[in-house]
Amino acid sequence: MTRRLVLIAAWSSAAAAVAGCAGNGAGLDANGRPGSSTGAVNGPLTADFASIQSHVFTPICTVCHAGAAAPQGLRLDAANSYALLVGVPSTEVPALLRVKAGDPDNSYLVQKLEGHAAVGARMPFGGPYLDQATIDVIRQWITDGAAPPAATAAPPGFAITAVTPAPGDAVDARPSIVLALSQDLDQTRIDASSLRLERVGPSGAAAGSVPLRLRVPAGNPRALLALPLSPLAPGIYRLVVPAPPDTGLASIGGERLGARGDAQTLTEFEVVPPT
Ligand code: HEC
Known part of the structure:
Protein backbone atom coordinates (compact mmCIF):
# COMPACT_ATOMS: atom_id res chain seq x y z
CA MET A 1 0.00 0.00 0.00
CA THR A 2 1.45 3.34 -0.99
CA ARG A 3 1.42 6.35 1.24
CA ARG A 4 1.28 9.78 -0.30
CA LEU A 5 2.42 12.93 1.34
CA VAL A 6 -0.40 15.34 0.76
CA LEU A 7 1.12 18.73 0.20
CA ILE A 8 -1.22 20.74 2.32
CA ALA A 9 0.74 23.94 1.83
CA ALA A 10 0.05 23.94 -1.89
CA TRP A 11 -3.68 24.05 -1.16
CA SER A 12 -3.45 27.31 0.65
CA SER A 13 -4.22 30.15 -1.67
CA ALA A 14 -2.30 32.44 0.63
CA ALA A 15 0.92 30.43 0.62
CA ALA A 16 2.54 33.03 -1.61
CA ALA A 17 2.19 35.57 1.17
CA VAL A 18 4.66 33.75 3.40
CA ALA A 19 7.68 35.35 1.83
CA GLY A 20 6.67 38.85 2.80
CA CYS A 21 6.81 38.65 6.58
CA ALA A 22 7.90 42.24 6.90
CA GLY A 23 5.94 43.45 9.91
CA ASN A 24 5.35 46.83 8.36
CA GLY A 25 1.76 47.03 9.55
CA ALA A 26 0.29 46.63 6.08
CA GLY A 27 -3.42 47.35 6.19
CA LEU A 28 -3.34 49.62 9.23
CA ASP A 29 -3.78 53.35 9.01
CA ALA A 30 -1.87 55.85 11.15
CA ASN A 31 -4.31 55.31 14.05
CA GLY A 32 -3.91 51.53 14.06
CA ARG A 33 -7.34 51.10 12.51
CA PRO A 34 -7.52 48.45 9.82
CA GLY A 35 -8.64 49.22 6.32
CA SER A 36 -9.63 52.84 6.55
CA SER A 37 -6.59 54.18 4.74
CA THR A 38 -7.18 51.92 1.77
CA GLY A 39 -10.96 52.17 2.07
CA ALA A 40 -11.20 48.83 0.30
CA VAL A 41 -13.04 46.45 2.57
CA ASN A 42 -16.79 45.91 2.70
CA GLY A 43 -17.99 48.74 4.93
CA PRO A 44 -17.15 49.28 8.58
CA LEU A 45 -15.79 46.57 10.87
CA THR A 46 -18.63 44.73 12.64
CA ALA A 47 -18.66 42.00 15.31
CA ASP A 48 -19.01 39.02 12.98
CA PHE A 49 -16.39 36.66 11.71
CA ALA A 50 -16.56 37.56 8.01
CA SER A 51 -16.07 41.23 8.80
CA ILE A 52 -13.15 40.56 11.16
CA GLN A 53 -11.59 38.29 8.58
CA SER A 54 -11.76 40.84 5.78
CA HIS A 55 -10.78 43.87 7.89
CA VAL A 56 -8.15 42.37 10.17
CA PHE A 57 -6.95 38.82 9.57
CA THR A 58 -6.62 38.90 5.77
CA PRO A 59 -5.07 42.35 5.28
CA ILE A 60 -2.93 42.51 8.43
CA CYS A 61 -2.20 39.08 9.87
CA THR A 62 -1.69 36.91 6.77
CA VAL A 63 1.46 38.87 5.98
CA CYS A 64 2.98 36.33 8.38
CA HIS A 65 0.21 33.92 9.43
CA ALA A 66 -0.22 32.03 6.17
CA GLY A 67 1.04 28.87 4.59
CA ALA A 68 3.22 26.18 6.06
CA ALA A 69 5.51 28.73 7.73
CA ALA A 70 2.71 30.40 9.70
CA PRO A 71 3.99 31.18 13.23
CA GLN A 72 2.83 28.58 15.77
CA GLY A 73 0.91 26.83 12.99
CA LEU A 74 -1.71 29.57 13.16
CA ARG A 75 -2.92 30.33 9.63
CA LEU A 76 -5.23 33.29 9.51
CA ASP A 77 -6.22 33.23 5.84
CA ALA A 78 -9.97 32.95 5.23
CA ALA A 79 -9.87 29.22 4.42
CA ASN A 80 -8.21 28.27 7.69
CA SER A 81 -8.59 30.89 10.36
CA TYR A 82 -11.88 29.91 11.96
CA ALA A 83 -10.94 26.24 12.29
CA LEU A 84 -7.59 27.09 13.85
CA LEU A 85 -8.89 29.72 16.28
CA VAL A 86 -12.16 28.71 17.90
CA GLY A 87 -11.85 26.10 20.63
CA VAL A 88 -8.23 25.28 19.70
CA PRO A 89 -5.48 25.47 22.34
CA SER A 90 -2.78 28.07 21.85
CA THR A 91 0.62 26.68 20.97
CA GLU A 92 2.42 29.11 23.24
CA VAL A 93 0.13 28.63 26.25
CA PRO A 94 -1.70 25.34 25.69
CA ALA A 95 -3.84 25.83 28.80
CA LEU A 96 -5.62 28.67 26.99
CA LEU A 97 -7.79 28.41 23.90
CA ARG A 98 -6.97 30.81 21.08
CA VAL A 99 -10.64 31.78 21.11
CA LYS A 100 -12.84 30.66 23.97
CA ALA A 101 -16.41 31.32 22.85
CA GLY A 102 -18.14 33.67 25.29
CA ASP A 103 -14.94 34.52 27.19
CA PRO A 104 -12.73 37.15 25.52
CA ASP A 105 -10.54 37.69 28.62
CA ASN A 106 -9.46 34.05 28.53
CA SER A 107 -9.03 33.95 24.76
CA TYR A 108 -5.34 33.91 23.89
CA LEU A 109 -6.01 35.84 20.67
CA VAL A 110 -7.24 38.82 22.69
CA GLN A 111 -4.29 38.60 25.07
CA LYS A 112 -1.89 38.66 22.12
CA LEU A 113 -3.66 41.63 20.54
CA GLU A 114 -3.73 43.60 23.82
CA GLY A 115 -0.13 42.74 24.64
CA HIS A 116 -0.54 40.91 27.96
CA ALA A 117 -0.05 37.32 26.87
CA ALA A 118 2.34 35.25 29.00
CA VAL A 119 4.53 34.29 26.02
CA GLY A 120 5.98 36.14 23.05
CA ALA A 121 5.28 39.54 21.57
CA ARG A 122 2.19 41.68 21.10
CA MET A 123 0.43 41.17 17.76
CA PRO A 124 0.72 42.23 15.00
CA PHE A 125 4.37 41.35 15.61
CA GLY A 126 6.47 44.53 15.53
CA GLY A 127 3.37 46.75 15.34
CA PRO A 128 1.67 49.01 14.59
CA TYR A 129 -0.91 47.48 16.91
CA LEU A 130 -4.68 47.43 16.56
CA ASP A 131 -6.45 50.22 18.40
CA GLN A 132 -8.67 49.26 21.33
CA ALA A 133 -11.87 50.02 19.36
CA THR A 134 -10.91 47.35 16.82
CA ILE A 135 -9.93 44.87 19.53
CA ASP A 136 -13.26 45.57 21.25
CA VAL A 137 -15.13 44.51 18.11
CA ILE A 138 -13.21 41.20 18.18
CA ARG A 139 -14.01 40.90 21.91
CA GLN A 140 -17.69 41.46 21.12
CA TRP A 141 -17.71 38.69 18.50
CA ILE A 142 -16.21 36.33 21.13
CA THR A 143 -18.65 37.49 23.85
CA ASP A 144 -21.51 36.81 21.42
CA GLY A 145 -20.40 33.18 21.07
CA ALA A 146 -17.72 33.33 18.34
CA ALA A 147 -20.13 32.21 15.63
CA PRO A 148 -18.68 30.91 12.35
CA PRO A 149 -19.00 32.82 9.09
CA ALA A 150 -22.29 32.30 7.28
CA ALA A 151 -21.98 29.06 5.29
CA THR A 152 -22.67 30.64 1.93
CA ALA A 153 -19.48 29.58 0.23
CA ALA A 154 -19.00 26.07 1.62
C1 HEC B 1 5.29 40.33 11.21
C2 HEC B 1 4.77 38.98 11.39
C3 HEC B 1 3.46 38.83 12.15
C4 HEC B 1 2.28 39.50 11.97
C5 HEC B 1 1.95 40.61 10.98
C6 HEC B 1 1.34 38.93 12.93
N1 HEC B 1 1.95 37.93 13.65
FE1 HEC B 1 1.07 36.78 15.10
N2 HEC B 1 2.82 35.82 15.42
C7 HEC B 1 4.02 36.12 14.77
C8 HEC B 1 5.11 35.38 15.40
C9 HEC B 1 6.56 35.40 14.94
C10 HEC B 1 4.54 34.64 16.47
C11 HEC B 1 5.26 33.72 17.46
C12 HEC B 1 6.14 34.53 18.40
C13 HEC B 1 5.41 35.42 19.37
O1 HEC B 1 4.32 35.06 19.83
O2 HEC B 1 5.93 36.47 19.70
C14 HEC B 1 3.09 34.93 16.44
C15 HEC B 1 2.18 34.37 17.31
C16 HEC B 1 0.82 34.67 17.32
C17 HEC B 1 -0.17 34.05 18.17
C18 HEC B 1 0.06 32.94 19.16
C19 HEC B 1 -0.42 31.62 18.56
C20 HEC B 1 -0.44 30.45 19.51
O3 HEC B 1 -1.11 29.46 19.19
O4 HEC B 1 0.22 30.49 20.57
C21 HEC B 1 -1.38 34.64 17.90
C22 HEC B 1 -2.73 34.35 18.54
C23 HEC B 1 -1.15 35.61 16.86
N3 HEC B 1 0.20 35.59 16.53
C24 HEC B 1 -2.13 36.41 16.31
C25 HEC B 1 -1.89 37.39 15.34
C26 HEC B 1 -2.93 38.23 14.79
C27 HEC B 1 -4.41 38.15 15.16
C28 HEC B 1 -2.33 39.07 13.89
C29 HEC B 1 -2.96 40.17 13.10
C30 HEC B 1 -3.69 41.18 13.85
C31 HEC B 1 -0.91 38.72 13.87
N4 HEC B 1 -0.69 37.70 14.75
C32 HEC B 1 0.03 39.32 13.04
C33 HEC B 1 4.20 36.96 13.70
C34 HEC B 1 3.24 37.83 13.21
Whole structure:
Protein backbone atom coordinates (compact mmCIF):
# COMPACT_ATOMS: atom_id res chain seq x y z
CA MET A 1 0.00 0.00 0.00
CA THR A 2 1.45 3.34 -0.99
CA ARG A 3 1.42 6.35 1.24
CA ARG A 4 1.28 9.78 -0.30
CA LEU A 5 2.42 12.93 1.34
CA VAL A 6 -0.40 15.34 0.76
CA LEU A 7 1.12 18.73 0.20
CA ILE A 8 -1.22 20.74 2.32
CA ALA A 9 0.74 23.94 1.83
CA ALA A 10 0.05 23.94 -1.89
CA TRP A 11 -3.68 24.05 -1.16
CA SER A 12 -3.45 27.31 0.65
CA SER A 13 -4.22 30.15 -1.67
CA ALA A 14 -2.30 32.44 0.63
CA ALA A 15 0.92 30.43 0.62
CA ALA A 16 2.54 33.03 -1.61
CA ALA A 17 2.19 35.57 1.17
CA VAL A 18 4.66 33.75 3.40
CA ALA A 19 7.68 35.35 1.83
CA GLY A 20 6.67 38.85 2.80
CA CYS A 21 6.81 38.65 6.58
CA ALA A 22 7.90 42.24 6.90
CA GLY A 23 5.94 43.45 9.91
CA ASN A 24 5.35 46.83 8.36
CA GLY A 25 1.76 47.03 9.55
CA ALA A 26 0.29 46.63 6.08
CA GLY A 27 -3.42 47.35 6.19
CA LEU A 28 -3.34 49.62 9.23
CA ASP A 29 -3.78 53.35 9.01
CA ALA A 30 -1.87 55.85 11.15
CA ASN A 31 -4.31 55.31 14.05
CA GLY A 32 -3.91 51.53 14.06
CA ARG A 33 -7.34 51.10 12.51
CA PRO A 34 -7.52 48.45 9.82
CA GLY A 35 -8.64 49.22 6.32
CA SER A 36 -9.63 52.84 6.55
CA SER A 37 -6.59 54.18 4.74
CA THR A 38 -7.18 51.92 1.77
CA GLY A 39 -10.96 52.17 2.07
CA ALA A 40 -11.20 48.83 0.30
CA VAL A 41 -13.04 46.45 2.57
CA ASN A 42 -16.79 45.91 2.70
CA GLY A 43 -17.99 48.74 4.93
CA PRO A 44 -17.15 49.28 8.58
CA LEU A 45 -15.79 46.57 10.87
CA THR A 46 -18.63 44.73 12.64
CA ALA A 47 -18.66 42.00 15.31
CA ASP A 48 -19.01 39.02 12.98
CA PHE A 49 -16.39 36.66 11.71
CA ALA A 50 -16.56 37.56 8.01
CA SER A 51 -16.07 41.23 8.80
CA ILE A 52 -13.15 40.56 11.16
CA GLN A 53 -11.59 38.29 8.58
CA SER A 54 -11.76 40.84 5.78
CA HIS A 55 -10.78 43.87 7.89
CA VAL A 56 -8.15 42.37 10.17
CA PHE A 57 -6.95 38.82 9.57
CA THR A 58 -6.62 38.90 5.77
CA PRO A 59 -5.07 42.35 5.28
CA ILE A 60 -2.93 42.51 8.43
CA CYS A 61 -2.20 39.08 9.87
CA THR A 62 -1.69 36.91 6.77
CA VAL A 63 1.46 38.87 5.98
CA CYS A 64 2.98 36.33 8.38
CA HIS A 65 0.21 33.92 9.43
CA ALA A 66 -0.22 32.03 6.17
CA GLY A 67 1.04 28.87 4.59
CA ALA A 68 3.22 26.18 6.06
CA ALA A 69 5.51 28.73 7.73
CA ALA A 70 2.71 30.40 9.70
CA PRO A 71 3.99 31.18 13.23
CA GLN A 72 2.83 28.58 15.77
CA GLY A 73 0.91 26.83 12.99
CA LEU A 74 -1.71 29.57 13.16
CA ARG A 75 -2.92 30.33 9.63
CA LEU A 76 -5.23 33.29 9.51
CA ASP A 77 -6.22 33.23 5.84
CA ALA A 78 -9.97 32.95 5.23
CA ALA A 79 -9.87 29.22 4.42
CA ASN A 80 -8.21 28.27 7.69
CA SER A 81 -8.59 30.89 10.36
CA TYR A 82 -11.88 29.91 11.96
CA ALA A 83 -10.94 26.24 12.29
CA LEU A 84 -7.59 27.09 13.85
CA LEU A 85 -8.89 29.72 16.28
CA VAL A 86 -12.16 28.71 17.90
CA GLY A 87 -11.85 26.10 20.63
CA VAL A 88 -8.23 25.28 19.70
CA PRO A 89 -5.48 25.47 22.34
CA SER A 90 -2.78 28.07 21.85
CA THR A 91 0.62 26.68 20.97
CA GLU A 92 2.42 29.11 23.24
CA VAL A 93 0.13 28.63 26.25
CA PRO A 94 -1.70 25.34 25.69
CA ALA A 95 -3.84 25.83 28.80
CA LEU A 96 -5.62 28.67 26.99
CA LEU A 97 -7.79 28.41 23.90
CA ARG A 98 -6.97 30.81 21.08
CA VAL A 99 -10.64 31.78 21.11
CA LYS A 100 -12.84 30.66 23.97
CA ALA A 101 -16.41 31.32 22.85
CA GLY A 102 -18.14 33.67 25.29
CA ASP A 103 -14.94 34.52 27.19
CA PRO A 104 -12.73 37.15 25.52
CA ASP A 105 -10.54 37.69 28.62
CA ASN A 106 -9.46 34.05 28.53
CA SER A 107 -9.03 33.95 24.76
CA TYR A 108 -5.34 33.91 23.89
CA LEU A 109 -6.01 35.84 20.67
CA VAL A 110 -7.24 38.82 22.69
CA GLN A 111 -4.29 38.60 25.07
CA LYS A 112 -1.89 38.66 22.12
CA LEU A 113 -3.66 41.63 20.54
CA GLU A 114 -3.73 43.60 23.82
CA GLY A 115 -0.13 42.74 24.64
CA HIS A 116 -0.54 40.91 27.96
CA ALA A 117 -0.05 37.32 26.87
CA ALA A 118 2.34 35.25 29.00
CA VAL A 119 4.53 34.29 26.02
CA GLY A 120 5.98 36.14 23.05
CA ALA A 121 5.28 39.54 21.57
CA ARG A 122 2.19 41.68 21.10
CA MET A 123 0.43 41.17 17.76
CA PRO A 124 0.72 42.23 15.00
CA PHE A 125 4.37 41.35 15.61
CA GLY A 126 6.47 44.53 15.53
CA GLY A 127 3.37 46.75 15.34
CA PRO A 128 1.67 49.01 14.59
CA TYR A 129 -0.91 47.48 16.91
CA LEU A 130 -4.68 47.43 16.56
CA ASP A 131 -6.45 50.22 18.40
CA GLN A 132 -8.67 49.26 21.33
CA ALA A 133 -11.87 50.02 19.36
CA THR A 134 -10.91 47.35 16.82
CA ILE A 135 -9.93 44.87 19.53
CA ASP A 136 -13.26 45.57 21.25
CA VAL A 137 -15.13 44.51 18.11
CA ILE A 138 -13.21 41.20 18.18
CA ARG A 139 -14.01 40.90 21.91
CA GLN A 140 -17.69 41.46 21.12
CA TRP A 141 -17.71 38.69 18.50
CA ILE A 142 -16.21 36.33 21.13
CA THR A 143 -18.65 37.49 23.85
CA ASP A 144 -21.51 36.81 21.42
CA GLY A 145 -20.40 33.18 21.07
CA ALA A 146 -17.72 33.33 18.34
CA ALA A 147 -20.13 32.21 15.63
CA PRO A 148 -18.68 30.91 12.35
CA PRO A 149 -19.00 32.82 9.09
CA ALA A 150 -22.29 32.30 7.28
CA ALA A 151 -21.98 29.06 5.29
CA THR A 152 -22.67 30.64 1.93
CA ALA A 153 -19.48 29.58 0.23
CA ALA A 154 -19.00 26.07 1.62
CA PRO A 155 -16.46 24.45 -0.69
CA PRO A 156 -17.69 21.33 -2.49
CA GLY A 157 -16.43 18.03 -1.19
CA PHE A 158 -15.19 16.96 2.19
CA ALA A 159 -11.48 17.59 2.52
CA ILE A 160 -8.78 18.58 4.95
CA THR A 161 -7.84 22.19 4.28
CA ALA A 162 -5.01 22.57 6.80
CA VAL A 163 -2.99 20.52 9.25
CA THR A 164 -1.00 21.75 12.20
CA PRO A 165 1.88 21.02 12.74
CA ALA A 166 2.61 21.66 9.07
CA PRO A 167 4.97 19.30 7.20
CA GLY A 168 8.53 19.92 8.36
CA ASP A 169 7.60 21.83 11.50
CA ALA A 170 9.67 21.39 14.65
CA VAL A 171 7.49 21.24 17.77
CA ASP A 172 7.80 20.50 21.47
CA ALA A 173 6.74 17.32 23.24
CA ARG A 174 3.09 18.33 23.62
CA PRO A 175 1.91 19.62 20.24
CA SER A 176 -1.76 20.32 19.56
CA ILE A 177 -2.47 18.58 16.31
CA VAL A 178 -5.33 20.29 14.49
CA LEU A 179 -7.08 19.39 11.26
CA ALA A 180 -9.16 22.06 9.56
CA LEU A 181 -11.94 20.64 7.39
CA SER A 182 -14.05 22.01 4.58
CA GLN A 183 -17.31 20.78 6.13
CA ASP A 184 -18.68 19.96 9.56
CA LEU A 185 -17.52 16.63 10.98
CA ASP A 186 -19.90 13.87 11.96
CA GLN A 187 -18.84 13.70 15.61
CA THR A 188 -20.56 10.38 16.21
CA ARG A 189 -18.13 8.64 13.85
CA ILE A 190 -14.91 9.79 15.41
CA ASP A 191 -13.11 7.06 17.29
CA ALA A 192 -9.60 5.99 18.21
CA SER A 193 -9.00 4.55 14.72
CA SER A 194 -9.86 7.76 12.86
CA LEU A 195 -6.29 9.06 12.88
CA ARG A 196 -2.96 7.45 13.61
CA LEU A 197 0.21 9.15 14.83
CA GLU A 198 3.23 7.05 13.91
CA ARG A 199 6.76 7.36 15.19
CA VAL A 200 9.04 7.11 12.15
CA GLY A 201 11.97 4.76 12.58
CA PRO A 202 15.46 5.11 11.02
CA SER A 203 14.40 3.15 7.95
CA GLY A 204 11.43 5.43 7.35
CA ALA A 205 8.98 2.72 8.40
CA ALA A 206 6.59 3.16 11.30
CA ALA A 207 8.25 2.31 14.61
CA GLY A 208 5.10 2.23 16.69
CA SER A 209 2.13 4.49 17.06
CA VAL A 210 1.15 6.96 19.75
CA PRO A 211 -2.31 6.95 21.35
CA LEU A 212 -4.29 10.10 20.60
CA ARG A 213 -7.30 11.71 22.18
CA LEU A 214 -9.51 13.03 19.38
CA ARG A 215 -12.15 15.67 19.84
CA VAL A 216 -13.98 18.38 18.01
CA PRO A 217 -13.17 21.77 19.58
CA ALA A 218 -16.05 23.40 21.45
CA GLY A 219 -18.25 25.30 19.01
CA ASN A 220 -16.06 24.44 16.01
CA PRO A 221 -17.27 21.33 14.13
CA ARG A 222 -15.01 22.08 11.15
CA ALA A 223 -11.93 21.15 13.11
CA LEU A 224 -10.53 18.08 14.81
CA LEU A 225 -8.06 18.23 17.66
CA ALA A 226 -5.70 15.34 18.28
CA LEU A 227 -3.82 15.43 21.55
CA PRO A 228 -1.15 12.82 22.29
CA LEU A 229 -2.00 11.09 25.57
CA SER A 230 1.54 11.46 26.82
CA PRO A 231 4.48 13.73 25.92
CA LEU A 232 6.23 12.76 22.69
CA ALA A 233 9.86 11.67 22.75
CA PRO A 234 12.14 13.55 20.36
CA GLY A 235 11.99 12.16 16.83
CA ILE A 236 10.06 12.24 13.57
CA TYR A 237 6.31 11.62 13.58
CA ARG A 238 3.72 11.32 10.88
CA LEU A 239 -0.02 11.70 11.05
CA VAL A 240 -1.93 9.22 8.96
CA VAL A 241 -5.56 8.80 7.96
CA PRO A 242 -6.00 5.03 7.75
CA ALA A 243 -7.34 3.58 4.53
CA PRO A 244 -11.04 2.85 4.25
CA PRO A 245 -12.90 1.05 5.68
CA ASP A 246 -11.00 1.94 8.86
CA THR A 247 -11.35 5.68 8.67
CA GLY A 248 -14.05 7.07 10.85
CA LEU A 249 -13.73 10.62 9.57
CA ALA A 250 -16.88 11.62 7.75
CA SER A 251 -18.73 14.83 7.13
CA ILE A 252 -22.13 15.47 8.57
CA GLY A 253 -23.42 14.81 5.04
CA GLY A 254 -21.95 11.29 5.12
CA GLU A 255 -18.98 11.90 2.84
CA ARG A 256 -15.84 10.08 3.97
CA LEU A 257 -12.25 11.07 3.98
CA GLY A 258 -9.66 8.89 2.34
CA ALA A 259 -12.03 7.67 -0.34
CA ARG A 260 -9.06 7.30 -2.66
CA GLY A 261 -8.31 3.96 -1.07
CA ASP A 262 -4.85 4.58 0.35
CA ALA A 263 -3.76 5.52 3.79
CA GLN A 264 -2.76 9.17 3.53
CA THR A 265 0.05 10.89 5.34
CA LEU A 266 -1.27 14.31 6.32
CA THR A 267 1.86 15.75 7.84
CA GLU A 268 5.29 14.72 9.04
CA PHE A 269 6.91 16.77 11.76
CA GLU A 270 9.76 16.63 14.24
CA VAL A 271 9.58 16.70 18.00
CA VAL A 272 12.69 18.45 19.29
CA PRO A 273 14.06 18.36 22.83
CA PRO A 274 13.47 21.47 24.94
CA THR A 275 16.21 24.08 24.54
C1 HEC B 1 5.29 40.33 11.21
C2 HEC B 1 4.77 38.98 11.39
C3 HEC B 1 3.46 38.83 12.15
C4 HEC B 1 2.28 39.50 11.97
C5 HEC B 1 1.95 40.61 10.98
C6 HEC B 1 1.34 38.93 12.93
N1 HEC B 1 1.95 37.93 13.65
FE1 HEC B 1 1.07 36.78 15.10
N2 HEC B 1 2.82 35.82 15.42
C7 HEC B 1 4.02 36.12 14.77
C8 HEC B 1 5.11 35.38 15.40
C9 HEC B 1 6.56 35.40 14.94
C10 HEC B 1 4.54 34.64 16.47
C11 HEC B 1 5.26 33.72 17.46
C12 HEC B 1 6.14 34.53 18.40
C13 HEC B 1 5.41 35.42 19.37
O1 HEC B 1 4.32 35.06 19.83
O2 HEC B 1 5.93 36.47 19.70
C14 HEC B 1 3.09 34.93 16.44
C15 HEC B 1 2.18 34.37 17.31
C16 HEC B 1 0.82 34.67 17.32
C17 HEC B 1 -0.17 34.05 18.17
C18 HEC B 1 0.06 32.94 19.16
C19 HEC B 1 -0.42 31.62 18.56
C20 HEC B 1 -0.44 30.45 19.51
O3 HEC B 1 -1.11 29.46 19.19
O4 HEC B 1 0.22 30.49 20.57
C21 HEC B 1 -1.38 34.64 17.90
C22 HEC B 1 -2.73 34.35 18.54
C23 HEC B 1 -1.15 35.61 16.86
N3 HEC B 1 0.20 35.59 16.53
C24 HEC B 1 -2.13 36.41 16.31
C25 HEC B 1 -1.89 37.39 15.34
C26 HEC B 1 -2.93 38.23 14.79
C27 HEC B 1 -4.41 38.15 15.16
C28 HEC B 1 -2.33 39.07 13.89
C29 HEC B 1 -2.96 40.17 13.10
C30 HEC B 1 -3.69 41.18 13.85
C31 HEC B 1 -0.91 38.72 13.87
N4 HEC B 1 -0.69 37.70 14.75
C32 HEC B 1 0.03 39.32 13.04
C33 HEC B 1 4.20 36.96 13.70
C34 HEC B 1 3.24 37.83 13.21
